[in-house]
Every structure is written in C-alpha cells, then in structure tokens.
Amino acid sequence: MHPTWTALALSLKVACWATALALICGVLAGYLLARRRFPGRELLDTVLTLPLVMPPTVLGYYLLVLLGRKGWIGARLQETFGINLIFTWQGAVIAAAIVAFPLVFKPARAAFETVDRRFEDAARVLGLSELAVFFRVTLPLAWRGILAGALLAFARALGEFGATLMVAGSIPGRTQTLSIAVYEAVQAGQDDLANGLVLITSAVCVAVLLTAGWLAPGRILNR
Amino acid sequence: MHFDIDIRKTLRSGKRSFTLEARFQSDSQRIVLFGPSGAGKSLSLQAIAGLLRPDSGRIGVGGALLFDAARGIDLPPQARRMGYVFQDYALFPHLNVRQNIAFGIERGWRNPDKHVRSEAVDYWLEMFHLQHLAHQLPGELSGGQRQRTALARTLVAQPAALLLDEPFAALDPDLRVQLRNELDQLQRRLQIPTILISHDIADVEMFGGHIVRLHDGAPAPEPILLKQVES
C-alpha cells in the first residue's frame, strides 16, 4: 500500500483510540471534579490540565522515561506482562491520549457543573442508582459540551507529533503517523511525497471541522 | 403513618452559619411545615427525603428508621421511598411529559421511550388531565401543568409519603386556589401521608392537619393543631 494511505490509516486508528481513551478518562475526571468537593481539588484540576500547556516534547520525554524499559511503569509492565509500549502504536495512542485529555476534561467538567443538581436529586428520590442517574440525567444534559471537547481531542490526537515521535518512534506501518511522515519526507527531500501527505492531512482536518459543524447544538435540538 | 423527626444540622457559608433544629412527632396524615422564608423548612424536608445529611438526630417514618446518627444509619434517598417534589418541580428538561411520569418505573440505565406504554402512566395522565400534553417538553408547559406532571411522576413510583416543597409558590393566586383544592381531594382519595411546606397561611387553613411551625431553624413554641383530618 502506498505510504500515504498507510500513514493515514495509522493516524486515524491512533486518533480514534486516543480520543476514546481521553473521552472515558476525561468524562470521569470531569464528573468527579464537578460533583465532589475535596481538599486540593483545584490543584488536581491544574495538574490534569498541564498536558495542554506543556510542550509535547517535554511530555514525550516524561513518557519515555516512565514507560521505557528502565522506567518506573515500563519496567513493571515488562516484568509482569512482558509488554513494552515504546515503538508501538499503543504507545502512540497513550501519548496522543494524554495530550488530548485536557481538551475533553475541561469542557466535561464545565458541562457537568451546569447540570442542576436538583435533576440528579429528583432521579435519586425516584429510586435510581448513582450510575443510572449519571446515564439517564447527568450525561444527557451535559453531552453537548462533552462532544465539543471530544472533537477537539480528536483533531489534536490526529495531529500529535512531538510526544508521539519520542515514545513511539517513526516506524512505517506501525507508528509513522501522517504528521511524522510529513516531517520525514521533508527531511529526506521527498517533496512529492510530502505534498501528497500534506494534502491528505488537510482534507481530513476539513472533514473533521465539517463534522463538528454538522453536529453543532442548533442542529441537534430538532429531534 | 407515624413521623418521628429530631434532627440538627449546621450549614456554613463563609462567615455565616445557620443551625437547623427540627423536632416533631405526628400521627397525622397531613403535616404542614409552616414558617417564614429561611426558617429551615426545605432543609427539613430534604433531610427526610435523604438529600441532606443531618449532623445528628433521628428520622423515623412509619416505623422505619431512615436516619439515626447515633447508630450510624443513613438510608440513601433511593431506598427511602419518599415522594419528594421540588419547589420548581425539577422536571427533566430533556424528556417529555410521558417520559417524565414514567421515569421511576424502570430503574435501569435507559430512559423510557418517547411513546412508552404503561397502565400506571396512562392512569395518571388521565387523572391529571395531561393526556393531550403527553408529548410536550416541560419547557412548553404552564405552571399548573408542570406541577401536575411533577406530582404524577412522584405518585407513579408509589411512595410511602409525599413531601411537597411549597407546591403552590410558583403559581398565580387563582391557580393556587384551584390546585390547593385538587391536592386536598387527591390526598383524601389516596390516603397518602403528606408533608407540605408553605409560608402562606391560606395553604395552612385549607390543608389543615398537624402544623409544625419553624422559625429561624428551630421549632416555634408550640405546634398548633388547627384541624384534625380523618385518617
């Protein structure tokens, strides 16, 4: 398969998985910080938002140190499961998920905070368990804000470069995503390939933006 | 039904604090918590429903102990079967009238279908004359229609008691009179124990029963019995 399509397929695969991961963690964290009060809550919020402002290479370095063979987490993964995440597409997913996480977490928290607690209380009084309250009342009232975050997260994950390069390397077919492929093509003077890759990437970005516009709140109200 | 309430709760907001001490026992089918705004009536009702945790004390309803600080008992609201109706009704804005009323029937993770069919739901829709509004969203209803929907939603779940937080406050005077009568008749027919909150003396006179007066977080000198209602 032509390198362009391989890189595209890989980018989409990594971005989808990363967005799913960021979505689950972001919604959970957003809900906890919106509803529970505990000492150090705002400090935790700041820490969770860090990947948004940290340079991706710094993040990539931390991940490399943590997940590498001699790393705190990496060594244990190697011993217990025989897994090494460096140079794998799963490692790329983790890197992309971390940079995308704040883009889901912040809007999710804000969305949950705007959901009136009385609706949740009304559901509790009617006998619904906490999980049922979340899925039947809280989430339906907050999902638009969360969706906006998820789309941003997907776009970010798709374009992730710095952290991914450090953690997953640039292995064609396995971890060489579109952004990295462009970089390498330029470095190697392969301008034709670079042009093709850039065109594809731009087309995908436009498609994501159009989807975001189509899913915009105004449209959704017409049930 | 026997109500045995004896609770204390201190709420702090910045430098201000408010201490609630609510104490009353009653065998009446109708109890009115009466007092000015800020007296702690809503808080008391929320505590009975399980939405507020008192610092100390005891809540017993119909022989069941819902809360006892000393013994470490605190039933979650889900387990108390109290039919609590909020002051502004808290109807789920994303569900239509039918779905709102049917909400408590299924305890699963999925909301009822827009056209959910259920005998209980149809019964209450008819009882409250809401059939023609079944597909409307709460935002499209009038105050009186919302109140009836909220009541229907609560009654469908077959609660052990009704806890109504200022049920007529959000309505204009004429409607208030009409709905007060409706509630009076409803309570008589269903014979469901009801605690009602109000700061309006007219509600007290119409509804009657056991009056508990609260003032600034504590019971006012003596509970006055204005009218005994046949149980």
Added chain:
Amino acid sequence: MRSSLLRKFAIACVALGAGALAQGAELTVSAAASLTDAFKEIARDYEARYPGTTVLLNFGASGALLQQMAKGAPVDVFASADQETMDAAVAQGLVAAAERKNFVRNALVVIVPRDAATAVTRLDDLRQSGVERIAIGNPASVPAGRYARQALVSAALWEPLAPKFIQTQNVRQALDYVARGETGAGFVYASDALLFKERVKVAFEVPLALPITYPIARTTASRNGAEASRFSAYVQTPAAQAVLVRYGFLKP
C-alpha cells in the same frame, strides 16, 4: 495617557526589531548531529580567539540540514557527516565546490547497552533473537544510517534484519535508544559511543568499503563570506583538531 503608553510600546518594538536586524559578526553553522559536543567547544574557542564574533550552532541529521538550506535557511557554514550530502549540496548550488574540505574522520560502530546479556562481535550476531531491536538512522536523511546500510547490504544482512530496525531522525537519537535499553543494539559513530561510555559499550567497528570523512564548506548564500571561510579554516587548525580527537574523532 493611553497614547503615551502606546508610543512607548511602539518604540520598544522598533528597538527590539532593530536589535534583531543588527548582525554584528554572526555566523550560523549547520553541523551534523555527531559533531554536537566537539563543535560547541570549538565554537567557544573560536569566539574567544576572535572576539566580536558570535557562532550560532544548528545541529541535526545532515540530510535534514540540507533540506533546511535548500528551503532558504540562512546558513553560513555547513559541516556534513558524509560526502553524499555535501555532493547534493554542491549539485543544488548551495555550497561552492572549491570551498569544500574534509576536516575529520570517524568510524562507524555497533553499540549495545552496558548491561546487555547477548554477546555481539560481528554483524552476523545481530540476527540473534537476544537482539530484539536495532536503532539505525533513517538512511534517507541520516549519513550514519546510510553507512550502516552500505555495510549491511554488503553482508547481505539488510533484508533479514529489516524487521528489527527502529529508524531514528538522527544518530544521537539512536545513541539515546541504546543508552536507555530500548533497543538491543545501534549503529552510531565511535565519537558518539565515547560520549555515553558509562551507558553503552562498543561491540565492534563496522567494516566499510570507504572511510567516513566529514566535509565542511562555506555556503554560497552566506552574508558573512569572509567570516565563514575563516571558521571553516579554523576547524582544520591543530587546536580545533585536538578538540575533535578528544571527542573520539580521527584525523582526516
């Protein structure tokens, strides 16, 4: 009041801009990644020797540096890790052929982590299952990777070992991966191995058909032509050569 603040802001902007434009004697040197440490020291010596000159160093894979220059980056001196990249630079008119000089030699080695369990003494040993991954520069842009490929192709090992390759953006990245234990072996220069001698050990030197020589040249687009030539010449003086040898390079 507001207009005076605006005016002060505008003056500050102009001053900054003017400062940025003022060159003084500034030299931009693009050098292969393997020259990082040696050239940093050489640049300091040069600035001490010729006060008033500032040497700005830009390191990367030779191929990447070439692309930067080709796309118009303002570089005065180019030091590449192989002849091929310099040839390409000449072909594209980026450096003057007459200016180019070989200034240092290097050796290509295979390194393994210091605590490596598997013994590797020659290229064929890389086929062992104990060596799971091999760090190698991307041959398309990294000279060290090209040299490695030449050697492996000659030994008919390029295809068989291909699944194990982890291609890097430059030779220093390959060095890092081996130092971290992320790969079981890597192809780097002898000078790089020396730098990380506590964390990696040299398994063996890779036999190559031709010696590795680094050329340096002034660029045609340089705005400090005289200065650029002077730096180019300085690198070949005994003082600079001594620095290079200390960092593991060999005399040209």
